[in-house]
Amino acid sequence: MSGLAAARSPNKSAGNPWDRDAARGIVQEHRNLEGALLPILHALNEHFGYVDAEAVPIIADELNLSRAEVHGVISFYHDFRKEPAGRHVVKVCRAEACQSMDGRTLETHVAKRLKAEFGATSADRNFTLEAVYCLGLCACSPALMVDGELHARVTPARFDAIIADLTGGKS
Ligand code: FES
Known part of the structure; x- marks a missing residue:
């Protein structure tokens, strides 16, 4: 499992x-x-x-x-998925302000952590990972969204905590 x-x-x-x-x-x-x-x-x-x-x-x-x-x-339009999403959807901002705050490191970490490529769903179908271009949190970047909930100033460690919370600490 x-x-x-x-x-x-x-x-x-x-x-x-x-x-x-x-x-x-x-x-x-x-x-x-x-x-x-x-x-x-x-x-x-x-x-x-x-x-x-x-x-x-x-x-x-x-x-x-x-x-x-x-x-x-x-x-x-990137908004429309062509296949069902995973159980959870993670959208990582890839726009300029987030990129300037080491967003690339966060992107790489998120993809590795979720075992999903951008635009795809993990093999266990738990997570769909998508790119977005600005979540309106540029002043507190890097930012991402998990199941519709916004998160600002996200570091790899903070992302791990968000996912641990989401999955009941099973990681
Ligand atoms: S550029 Fe990422 S929230 Fe605006």
């Missing part, structure tokens, strides 16, 4: 299991909005934690778009 088994309640962004009918309902609920594609993708991403490939033809049909157009938008 992985040393980082998650003890606290799962991250909300892990989302609900994929369900075609629920997805179609979400698409239909938003289809009449102006510029409906982005609100639909955000709603699907929020509900399921990602945008399943099976959602593409549903969206294309409902909005009278090609599948390629829908794919293109999903690929363009």
Whole structure:
């Protein structure tokens, strides 16, 4: 068993299991909005934690778009995951202010600690690691977010403490 088994309640962004009918309902609920594609993708991403490939033809049909157009938008925006997130989501700021405060060292430490590459989920599916570009905490960088909670002035040791707290000290 992985040393980082998650003890606290799962991250909300892990989302609900994929369900075609629920997805179609979400698409239909938003289809009449102006510029409906982005609100639909955000709603699907929020509900399921990602945008399943099976959602593409549903969206294309409902909005009278090609599948390629829908794919293109999903690929363009980093906000939309293409697969379910891990149990916890860690977002590390890679923008300038954080980089200037040794953010690179923190990034390397986080990836190693979670056993996950940026943009991927650890093999045990406990952690998804993502890059973000400014969390609005530039004055207290480096910063990151764990399951939607912001953390400022994060050092590698502090990150380890955050993860220990999250996992009930199992590390
Ligand atoms: S640059 Fe990292 S929080 Fe703004």
